[in-house]
Amino acid sequence: MSAPDLLYSEVEEELRSSVRALLGDRCPPSAVLARCEGPEPYDPALWRTLAAELGVAGLHVPEEYGGAGASLRETAVVLEELGRRVAPVPFLGSAVLAGTLLLAACPQDALLAEVAGGTLTATVAVPLSAAPGAAFPATVRADARGVLRGRVTSVADALTAGLLLVPAEGPDGPALYAVRAGAPGLGLARRTSLDLTRPLADVTLDEAPGRLLATGGPAVAALRQALLTGAGLLASEQLGLAEWCLATTVEYLKERRQFGRRLGSFQALKHRLAELWLETVGARAAARYAADTLATGGPDAAVAVALAQAHCGALAVRAAEECVQLHGGIGMTWEHPAHLYLKRAKADQIALGTPGYHRNALAALVDLPGPVG
Amino acid sequence: MESELRERIRRLLTEHDPAAAHPGEFLRARFDAGLAWVHFPPGLGGLGAPRALQSVVDAELAAAGAPDNDPRRIGIGLGMAAPTILRYGSEEQKQRFLRPLWTGEEVWCQLFSEPGAGSDLAALATRAVREGDGWRVDGQKVWTSSAHTARWAILIARTDPDLPKHRGISYFVCDMTDPGVEVRPLRQITGEAEFNEVFLTGVRIPDAHRLGAVGEGWQVARTTLDNERVAIGGQAMPREGGMAGVVAATWRERPELRTHELHQRLLKAWAGAEVARLAGERLRQQLAVGQPGPEGAAMKLAFAGLAQELSALEVELLGEEGLGYDDWTLRRPELVDFTGREAGYRYLRAKGNSIEGGTSEILRTIIAERVLGLPAEPRTDKDTPWKELPR
Numbered sequence: 001m002s003a004p005d006l007l008y009s010e011v012e013e014e015l016r017s018s019v020r021a022l023l024g025d026r027c028p029p030s031a032v033l034a035r036c037e038g039p040e041p042y043d044p045a046l047w048r049t050l051a052a053e054l055g056v057a058g059l060h061v062p063e064e065y066g067g068a069g070a071s072l073r074e075t076a077v078v079l080e081e082l083g084r085r086v087a088p089v090p091f092l093g094s095a096v097l098a099g100t101l102l103l104a105a106c107p108q109d110a111l112l113a114e115v116a117g118g119t120l121t122a123t124v125a126v127p128l129s130a131a132p133g134a135a136f137p138a139t140v141r142a143d144a145r146g147v148l149r150g151r152v153t154s155v156a157d158a159l160t161a162g163l164l165l166v167p168a169e170g171p172d173g174p175a176l177y178a179v180r181a182g183a184p185g186l187g188l189a190r191r192t193s194l195d196l197t198r199p200l201a202d203v204t205l206d207e208a209p210g211r212l213l214a215t216g217g218p219a220v221a222a223l224r225q226a227l228l229t230g231a232g233l234l235a236s237e238q239l240g241l242a243e244w245c246l247a248t249t250v251e252y253l254k255e256r257r258q259f260g261r262r263l264g265s266f267q268a269l270k271h272r273l274a275e276l277w278l279e280t281v282g283a284r285a286a287a288r289y290a291a292d293t294l295a296t297g298g299p300d301a302a303v304a305v306a307l308a309q310a311h312c313g314a315l316a317v318r319a320a321e322e323c324v325q326l327h328g329g330i331g332m333t334w335e336h337p338a339h340l341y342l343k344r345a346k347a348d349q350i351a352l353g354t355p356g357y358h359r360n361a362l363a364a365l366v367d368l369p370g371p372v373g
Numbered sequence: 374m375e376s377e378l379r380e381r382i383r384r385l386l387t388e389h390d391p392a393a394a395h396p397g398e399f400l401r402a403r404f405d406a407g408l409a410w411v412h413f414p415p416g417l418g419g420l421g422a423p424r425a426l427q428s429v430v431d432a433e434l435a436a437a438g439a440p441d442n443d444p445r446r447i448g449i450g451l452g453m454a455a456p457t458i459l460r461y462g463s464e465e466q467k468q469r470f471l472r473p474l475w476t477g478e479e480v481w482c483q484l485f486s487e488p489g490a491g492s493d494l495a496a497l498a499t500r501a502v503r504e505g506d507g508w509r510v511d512g513q514k515v516w517t518s519s520a521h522t523a524r525w526a527i528l529i530a531r532t533d534p535d536l537p538k539h540r541g542i543s544y545f546v547c548d549m550t551d552p553g554v555e556v557r558p559l560r561q562i563t564g565e566a567e568f569n570e571v572f573l574t575g576v577r578i579p580d581a582h583r584l585g586a587v588g589e590g591w592q593v594a595r596t597t598l599d600n601e602r603v604a605i606g607g608q609a610m611p612r613e614g615g616m617a618g619v620v621a622a623t624w625r626e627r628p629e630l631r632t633h634e635l636h637q638r639l640l641k642a643w644a645g646a647e648v649a650r651l652a653g654e655r656l657r658q659q660l661a662v663g664q665p666g667p668e669g670a671a672m673k674l675a676f677a678g679l680a681q682e683l684s685a686l687e688v689e690l691l692g693e694e695g696l697g698y699d700d701w702t703l704r705r706p707e708l709v710d711f712t713g714r715e716a717g718y719r720y721l722r723a724k725g726n727s728i729e730g731g732t733s734e735i736l737r738t739i740i741a742e743r744v745l746g747l748p749a750e751p752r753t754d755k756d757t758p759w760k761e762l763p764r
Contacts, residue, residue, distance in 0.1 A: 006655040007662065250745050265748040270741030274674075277740055281671050285651035307651075310644045359640040368624060368639060371631040 006288040019081040029337035036196035042160045047089040051118025058116020066113025076236035076291035083240030086197040093123030093157025100229040105214040105222035122163035127154040131353030132227040140168035148205040158201040176219045177210030195347035231352035232290035235308035239287045242319035309358040313349040320345040391439035400476040409475045425661035442477040450474040450481035456600045461585040482523035484514040495538045501530035510576040520556045520569035534760040542590035546582040563721045564701035616683040617646035649675040674736045677726035684719040
């Protein structure tokens with residue numbers, strides 16, 4: 001096993017700069033805040049620029065299948081920057097979950113090239129809380145003609161998707177189906193979700209027509225790979241989010257004065273921020289390790305993902321909570337963007353398996369079993 | 374570069390058969406071949422090569438069965454004295470001290486902390502007064518590991534009490550065989566005496582053994598202290614290589630001791646240790662490509678907390694056995710060995726991890742000010758002459 005590369009390459013740093021510059025122009029906190037209660041919670045123009053012009057929709061998809069031929073390491077860098085801005089774009093659902101699922105299940109299918117090229121936005125129809133090791137979902141059933149019946153709750157990035165990838169119980173067991181937006185019998189109901197910048201929807205399938213993509217073992221393996229990849233890369237989003245919270249809080253405490261002193265000079269606050277910084281140092285290493293191991297298909301991927309989620313899920317929440325607390329009253333207002341980060345962080349903690357779920361996964365993976373009996 | 378290095382290693386091994394040569398002779402030859410620490414300059418045990426290439430040398434020589442310099446026994450010399458001498462020493466000092474330091478023929482210790490100057494090290498009261506062509510030193514130092522085996526010490530002492538505390542300090546190399554040096558064991562909560570108190574009474578130090586300018590000892594000491602933290606937190610380690618592995622082994626061997634509550638705590642601490650290990654690995658990768666990060670202080674802080682959490686967990690896991698202790702006899706060990714003793718010892722010794730080499734509280738302040746750029750706490754002691762400070 002070669003040593004993991006935990007650094008960022010020059011190419012990755014260039015990609016980061018491009019994404020960061022674009023988001024700096026087009027995704028300021030005020031714009032994110034203004035959009036989140038409106039009729040269109042996603043920013044389709046921003047997503048088009050990211051997907052089509054910067055080409056981030058299929059970074060880890062090989063060129064022969066219509067992608068950019070980079071790797072999940074680059075995909076993770078994009079997620080860091082999107083997390084830093086809580087950007088309202090369907091990158092996790094489309095580029096990460098759907099892209100990985102199609103690549104694993106049916107790379108030759110023309111749908112992959114469309115999704116990877118950014119001309120079609122997709123998501124996987126599972127609850128955002130679905131964890132990588134969970135049983136194959138059974139809330140949707142398919143008959144032999146590919147007609148789907150059932151319901152999937154709390155699906156991320158479905159509202160803006162042109163394509164849903166639906167895991168269902170088919171006549172021959174677990175299967176994956178493609179359902180186009182606008183298909184007869186497909187219903188999408190926007191939920192009022194905790195995270196304002198990644199809205200959720202309930203998907204109903206009432207005799208909706210689906211096209212079969214994979215069945216049996218390959219279908220199960222593809223979904224598991226998509227969820228494992230999603231969980232591992234979500235750590236990078238959580239890292240970016242935490243870094244914003246830390247940096248913003250530090251800047252505020254350097255300026256804000258009370259008791260005739262700058263608040264940042266009080267040791268009680270300095271030590272809290274030092275601890276938070278220490279945890280982000282760990283998060284960067286854990287997130288990079290997960291991205292690198294997933295990118296290289298290393299045998300330690302399951303451990304790397306569980307470790308990254310066990311650490312980064314809790315870190316992001318803590319960073320956002322400290323951001324609210326140390327901003328005092330202003331941190332509690334709707335006007336200040338801290339709440340957007342808190343809401344995203346708390347939802348991300350549940351997304352794709354909680355830290356507790358992933359710690360218990362580690363118990364089996366690294367041979368630390370619980371009490372007998 | 375790497376092929377040239379391998380050629381040098383091959384030549385060293387041909388000219389000095391590691392199986393036949395006396396270990397000291399082999400180590401001196403290795404130093405003279407520039408293979409001691411390859412990032413040091415030529416002539417001083419190195420080749421001016423990237424630090425990352427050291428692992429190539431170490432691996433090749435270990436594979437050839439060559440003796441090493443037992444780095445754990447001479448950690449203070451290697452990790453703290455050497456980088457300071459390299460940066461601030463005169464050419465004569467470098468030539469005199471570095472070779473026997475590296476080979477382990479001369480052990481070094483550090484005379485910094487005092488009973489009245491711990492976290493506030495710059496308040497130190499040990500005096501160095503000009504006497505003839507040298508200095509006369511009087512004072513008391515504490516927490517000195519290896520003082521009873523050391524040939525030399527790095528020492529900071531006050532040379533001008535009329536200046537504010539940071540500005541009146543100078544940095545010396547002290548001969549531990551001087552008759553004015555008295556070393557007494559200092560017994561710790563573990564029962565052993567890993568450290569010493571050192572009493573300095575009329576100790577003579579020639580001016581040629583001063584490092585850096587008179588009054589600039591504090592800047593020199595900062596180099597030593599920064600290297601100490603890197604040395605404490607910076608060793609490469611496999612998964613479960615530290616305290617996590619010890620506790621995990623007990624957990625696996627003793628299923629009857631497991632409880633649900635301890636299981637959750639163990640998984641949290643294991644994950645914490647593995648994340649810290651990866652962060653250390655990332656730091657080493659950054660250093661290897663010349664992007665040193667501020668993570669050095671972070672590593673020491675993280676490892677101290679984890680060692681305490683894991684060792685405490687192990688004592689609790691052991692239940693009735695945790696009520697016992699292996700041995701309270703006063704001993705003077707040459708090095709700290711966490712795995713050679715039982716759980717109770719590990720629990721007690723780990724308490725020192727957040728105190729030695731900068732307390733965790735001091736490290737948090739350093740991170741907050743130097744890494745995050747937060748403003749310093751208002752202070753009244755910085756510009757006051759040392760002799761006027763309340764004590």
